[in-house]
Amino acid sequence: MLLPESSVPGADLPVRAVLPATVDAVRSRGTAVVVAPPGSGKTSLLPLALGDALEGTIIVAEPRRMATRAAAARLATLVGEPLGQRIGYAMRGERSGGKGLRVEVVTTGLLVRRLQQNPELPGVAAVVIDECHERHLDADLLLAFCVDVRANLRDDLAIVATSATADTVRLSGALGADGPAPVITASAALYDVAVEWAPPAVSMPLLPGGRVDPRLLDHVAAVVRRALSENDGDVLVFVPGEAEINGVTRRLAGENVLPLFGRQSRAEQDRALAPGATRRIVVTTSVAESSLTVPGVRVVVDSGLAREPRMDQSRGLGALVTCRVSRSSAEQRAGRAGREAPGRVYRCWSATDHVHLDDHPAPEIAIADLASFALDLAAWGAPGGAGLTLLEAPPVVAMTAATELLRRLDAVDDSGRITERGRRMAAIGAHPRLARALLDGTPRVGADRAREVVAMLSDDSGRDFGDDLPARWRSLRRGDNRPATTRWQEEKTRLTRATPTDSPAHEHPVVAEDLVVGVVVGLAYPERIARVRGVDSATYQMSGGTGAVLDPQSALRSTSWLAIAAADRTPGRADARIRSAAPIDEQTARDIAGDLVSTTDQIRWDDGRIVTRRIEALGAIVLNDTPLAKPDPVLVQAAVRDGIRRSGLSVLRWSDAALALRERLAFCHAHLGAPWPAVDDEALLAHLDEWLGTELASVRTSRDLAHLDVTSALRRLLPWPAASRFAELAPERLKVPSGSEVRLRYDGIEPPVLAVKLQEVFGWTATPAVADGRVPVVLHLLSPARRPVAITSDLASFWKQGYPQVRADLRARYPRHPWPEDPLTAPPTKRTKPRH
Numbered sequence: 001m002l003l004p005e006s007s008v009p010g011a012d013l014p015v016r017a018v019l020p021a022t023v024d025a026v027r028s029r030g031t032a033v034v035v036a037p038p039g040s041g042k043t044s045l046l047p048l049a050l051g052d053a054l055e056g057t058i059i060v061a062e063p064r065r066m067a068t069r070a071a072a073a074r075l076a077t078l079v080g081e082p083l084g085q086r087i088g089y090a091m092r093g094e095r096s097g098g099k100g101l102r103v104e105v106v107t108t109g110l111l112v113r114r115l116q117q118n119p120e121l122p123g124v125a126a127v128v129i130d131e132c133h134e135r136h137l138d139a140d141l142l143l144a145f146c147v148d149v150r151a152n153l154r155d156d157l158a159i160v161a162t163s164a165t166a167d168t169v170r171l172s173g174a175l176g177a178d179g180p181a182p183v184i185t186a187s188a189a190l191y192d193v194a195v196e197w198a199p200p201a202v203s204m205p206l207l208p209g210g211r212v213d214p215r216l217l218d219h220v221a222a223v224v225r226r227a228l229s230e231n232d233g234d235v236l237v238f239v240p241g242e243a244e245i246n247g248v249t250r251r252l253a254g255e256n257v258l259p260l261f262g263r264q265s266r267a268e269q270d271r272a273l274a275p276g277a278t279r280r281i282v283v284t285t286s287v288a289e290s291s292l293t294v295p296g297v298r299v300v301v302d303s304g305l306a307r308e309p310r311m312d313q314s315r316g317l318g319a320l321v322t323c324r325v326s327r328s329s330a331e332q333r334a335g336r337a338g339r340e341a342p343g344r345v346y347r348c349w350s351a352t353d354h355v356h357l358d359d360h361p362a363p364e365i366a367i368a369d370l371a372s373f374a375l376d377l378a379a380w381g382a383p384g385g386a387g388l389t390l391l392e393a394p395p396v397v398a399m400t401a402a403t404e405l406l407r408r409l410d411a412v413d414d415s416g417r418i419t420e421r422g423r424r425m426a427a428i429g430a431h432p433r434l435a436r437a438l439l440d441g442t443p444r445v446g447a448d449r450a451r452e453v454v455a456m457l458s459d460d461s462g463r464d465f466g467d468d469l470p471a472r473w474r475s476l477r478r479g480d481n482r483p484a485t486t487r488w489q490e491e492k493t494r495l496t497r498a499t500p501t502d503s504p505a506h507e508h509p510v511v512a513e514d515l516v517v518g519v520v521v522g523l524a525y526p527e528r529i530a531r532v533r534g535v536d537s538a539t540y541q542m543s544g545g546t547g548a549v550l551d552p553q554s555a556l557r558s559t560s561w562l563a564i565a566a567a568d569r570t571p572g573r574a575d576a577r578i579r580s581a582a583p584i585d586e587q588t589a590r591d592i593a594g595d596l597v598s599t600t601d602q603i604r605w606d607d608g609r610i611v612t613r614r615i616e617a618l619g620a621i622v623l624n625d626t627p628l629a630k631p632d633p634v635l636v637q638a639a640v641r642d643g644i645r646r647s648g649l650s651v652l653r654w655s656d657a658a659l660a661l662r663e664r665l666a667f668c669h670a671h672l673g674a675p676w677p678a679v680d681d682e683a684l685l686a687h688l689d690e691w692l693g694t695e696l697a698s699v700r701t702s703r704d705l706a707h708l709d710v711t712s713a714l715r716r717l718l719p720w721p722a723a724s725r726f727a728e729l730a731p732e733r734l735k736v737p738s739g740s741e742v743r744l745r746y747d748g749i750e751p752p753v754l755a756v757k758l759q760e761v762f763g764w765t766a767t768p769a770v771a772d773g774r775v776p777v778v779l780h781l782l783s784p785a786r787r788p789v790a791i792t793s794d795l796a797s798f799w800k801q802g803y804p805q806v807r808a809d810l811r812a813r814y815p816r817h818p819w820p821e822d823p824l825t826a827p828p829t830k831r832t833k834p835r836h
Contacts, residue, residue: 002048002086002102004078011078013041014187019049025182026050026126026158030150031175034162036186038290038332039339042162043130044074051102054158056125060105063136065091066262066269067292071130072096072105074293092429093490108138113429115145116379119153126158131290132171133163133328135363135391137373143174144388145380151177164290165328167360174389191338193300198223199350208570210322212244212305216348220303221251223346224281228255231344233298234280236288238333240305240322245283252281260284260294263459265483290332293339300337300345302330304353308361309368311398312569316527316544317576318369319568326358365392371432374402375411375418379426383416408595409436428498430458437524438499444523444592445516446509451499452477453520455491457565459484468555469521469565469582470514518584519592522563526593529584530562531621539575540564543596543619547575559583563592586623593618601628603635605643608651609702610636637696640705644692645685651705658710663746664730665717670749671771672729675719691716729771737764737828744770744777751793755780758789758806759818762828767795781806784814784832799823 003019006012015036025032036042043060051058062068072089079087088097089105097104106114108129115121127146132139143161150157161171161181168183175181200219207213220239227235239245245259260272260282272282275295282294286306306329310321325333330347337343347354365373373394374384382388384399406412409432411422418426425435434454441450456473479485511519522529527544538550538557548567550557556578566579590597596619603612612631616624644651654662668676677683684691694716695708718726730752733741738760744752752770758781768777781790781798789806792798803823811819820826 002051002079003045004048004080008078010074011045013039013045015041015045018184018186019045021182022046022160022184023049023053025184026160027053029176029182030155030157031159031181032161033168033172033175033181033183034160034186035166035168035183036162036164038164038335039293040186042186043071044078046160046162047075047103047105047128048078050126050128050158050160054125057101057123058103058126058128059111059121059124060103060128060130061108061111061139061142062105062130063108063134063139064262064287064292065094065107066260066287067131068105068107069094069266069269070273070292075103075105093487093494108136108142109429112138112142112145112376115142115149116376116426119145119149121149121154121157124157126160128160128162130162131164132161133165133167133360134290135361135365137364137368137370140363140365140391141373141376143171144385144390147174147177147389148380148382148387164332165360167328170391174391191340191342193334193338193342194344195334196344196346197351197354198226198346198348199353200348206322210570212240212247212322214247216303217244217247217251220301220348221248223348224248224252224255224301227299227301227344227346228279228281231299233341233343234276234282234294234296235299235301236294236297236336237281237283237301237303238289239283239285239303240307241285241320244303244305245285248283252283255281257281257283260288262287263483263487265486268483286329288336289329294336295340297336297339298341298343300333300343302333302345302347304330304347304349306361309364311367311369316401317546317567317569324357326361327354328360330354330357363392365390365394368398369431370394370398370402371405374399374406375422375426375432378406378412378416378418378422381418383412383418406432409433411436428495430454430495433524434458437520438495440523440592441520442499444509445511445519447499449511449516450520451492451495452488453517454524455488455495457521457524458491459487466554467551467578467580469580470517471555472580473517514583515585515588517582518563519588521565521582522584522589522592525563525565526596527619528564528567529589529593529596529618529621530564530581531586531589532560540578541621542567542576543593543621545620548578549575550578550581554578556581556583561585561589563589589618597623601632601635603628603631603639605639605646608643608647608705610639610643610699612636631700633697633700636700640696640699641688644688649681649684652708652710653706654710658714660732660746661711661714663748664726664732665714666748667730667746667752667775668726668771671775675722677717677719679714679717731770734768734777736760737762738830739828740830751775751778753778753780755782755786755788757782757784757786757830759784760828760830761795762818762820762823762826764828765796765799765824767793783810784817 004011022032022034034042047058047060062071068089068091072083072087076083076087084097086102088101091107091110129139129143146159150159159175172180172183204213204216224235224237239248242261245261249257249259256278258272258280273294288294304325305322306325307320307322311318334345337345377383377385403416410419411425411432412418425432428435428438434457438450438454456476476485476488528542530540530542530548533539533541540548540562542548548564561584562581563584564578564581567576569576599616602615612628614626614628615622662679665679669678692713695713733743734754735741736756740760742754742756744754746752754777769775776793778793780788783789790798790802807819816832
């Protein structure tokens with residue numbers, strides 16, 4: 001018997017009332033969804049009831065390490081046994097209990113690994129996937145794997161999913177093969193929780209880089225002191241991260257403050273989770289939102305902030321981003337105050353702001369890096385999730401990026417199926433990037449040192465050393481921070497088991513110690529290898545194309561080359577901020593990122609010049625740039641074409657003859673139509689090769705552009721056989737009565753202009769026309785000083801009405817020029833009267 005009598009302290013919780021219905025559903029349908037609020041007993045009583053009802057081990061999967069250990073300890077207390085007897089737990093690098101366990105609490109990630117190794121789960125009667133509403137990536141994956149196992153390998157494997165929210169339609173549908181799984185709902189919170197709205201006096205949005213305004217931490221601390229004065233019992237304070245935990249703790253100096261977060265030692269976590277003799281203030285993150293119970297709490301102070309993973313797919317940069325909590329998260333946080341007695345929650349925002357919060361937090365599959373997820377799917381034999389029942393399809397962009405990364409790492413083939421190398425990487429149980437760094441780093445720096453650096457990167461230990469990764473490594477090896485060193489050593493031991501090597505542990509290539517870290521980091525993140533942009537600069541160019549900036553006080557500022565492990569970019573900023581990195585040199589960069597090194601001949605158009613260079617680059621980092629002595633003519637011509645199309649036709653040398661020819665062609669196109677071609681900029685650029693191709697073939701340098709014969713090129717556009725009449729339809733010149741041949745001035749669609757001295761057209765009665773007589777010429781009749789005295793397209797009317805006035809105005813000013821009374825009978829002339 002595992003489930004204690006209801007009279008046992010802590011065993012009479014709301015979930016107890018629905019245990020019979022849950023057991024009946026599991027026996028009849030094999031699946032069930034249990035909905036119960038935090039603190040109602042679903043994590044502690046449900047596994048014990050299933051253990052009594054089913055033959056075999058009950059595995060409980062928890063989303064977090066801290067919750068895993070705490071849940072196991074709670075179960076052991078309820079059955080009155082020490083951990084490891086019938087109740088045990090397991091997580092990466094840590095285990096309590098062996099064979100014969102009736103209930104084992106494990107992390108979701110660990111259970112995914114077990115399923116990959118042996119999907120039948122021999123000896124396991126049921127899997128309880130706890131806190132499914134949190135929508136962690138591992139939990140979504142575990143659910144899909146378990147459903148697949150039940151459908152294809154073990155129809156006797158029971159699956160129970162628990163949730164703290166009633167939004168279970170998708171969850172029950174995914175579990176049920178022949179209809180939705182039964183949903184069993186336990187009662188709501190044991191006690192009422194009063195809500196106090198406690199917003200700061202002035203709005204305090206997040207600072208650049210997603211940092212929390214220190215004034216908000218001042219406000220949270222002030223609200224905590226208010227809560228202490230107005231209530232009894234312990235206070236649970238929610239802030240977004242470890243830095244804010246430390247900030248609030250400092251502001252509450254003199255009080256009994258206990259921080260609670262994932263990177264603490266087990267002893268520190270146990271102290272925060274155990275009831276105390278004196279009143280406590282437990283400052284924590286979302287880790288205590290639903291999967292942990294903190295006894296003695298009567299009051300919750302909620303900052304209203306959380307930290308979630310985000311992935312910048314275009315730059316390959318991941319980061320934890322500070323954001324507002326969702327309404328469902330706020331309700332779960334508040335429920336912590338009503339577990340043991342009536343409680344109160346102080347929310348550091350207004351009721352109006354609360355209305356605008358999102359209903360639920362975004363599922364991790366929608367916002368996180370999917371590389372490990374994609375590798376797990378491939379290892380399962382379901383690339384991209386094909387054939388699996390996922391609660392939500394992965395975003396196409398993120399999944400494509402993850403699959404492409406795995407291809408580059410040779411973890412999957414072109415069809416997305418896992419390779420033998422991919423299986424080795426999956427067995428390591430680390431992010432595919434770190435698995436690659438371990439596999440490829442071992443022959444470069446030695447197995448032990450590769451494991452040490454990968455263990456450091458996996459756990460992010462030694463964060464207090466800022467961005468200097470070699471300094472962190474030395475600190476871990478010295479044991480400066482005991483909890484961090486313990487976690488690091490545990491992970492190193494786990495990696496040793498996952499990657500056995502035949503060579504003695506002490507043998508490794510001769511590589512400088514600081515460079516060891518850079519080699520491993522560069523293998524994991526080759527696109528984050530970076531070179532300084534200028535002398536005495538803290539700005540770097542990453543091989544992936546993004547800029548990156550060191551902290552002004554960084555010990556790495558004198559380093560020309562860096563291998564960057566962590567960097568994040570604030571929206572709106574061009575450069576990322578370097579969080580952790582290690583020095584390398586150019587030769588090392590070439591070695592570890594050799595597939596990014598390329599040599600290309602760069603022939604491009606640059607502001608009217610043809611630039612020809614030979615570029616050797618490591619991704620976006622230019623290593624060498626030298627002039628090309630003999631550039632490929634075809635590439636030169638392509639660059640010129642591209643430059644003309646981008647810069648426009650003005651880059652060509654347009655002689656007067658070329659401009660005149662273009663205007664005549666434009667005139668014919670406007671007034672005669674086909675087959676006369678359009679010669680506007682858009683048309684000429686669209687058909688550049690048709691008219692300018694021959695001339696472009698001779699271009700080798702920028703100087704050759706000035707010698708292109710644009711006039712001859714344009715003549716290729718003359719349509720045949722209509723071209724034989726071009727001089728007739730759009731003549732360059734017209735013969736006037738004086739015998740002069742005067743040039744016509746064309747202006748596209750406008751009628752052409754003939755500017756001629758008035759005396760040269762005496763006797764000309766009919767206005768000349770072009771384009772087969774369709775378009776009358778506009779006559780600009782000029783004075784002896786060649787200034788227009790009349791503009792007309794109707795000569796007959798001008799002689800009758802305009803000429804008398806012109807004659808009266810000008811004959812006294814120009815007495816040597818003829819001004820006859822009858823210009824229609826006067827002889828035309830371009831000469832003046834001789835002097836007497």
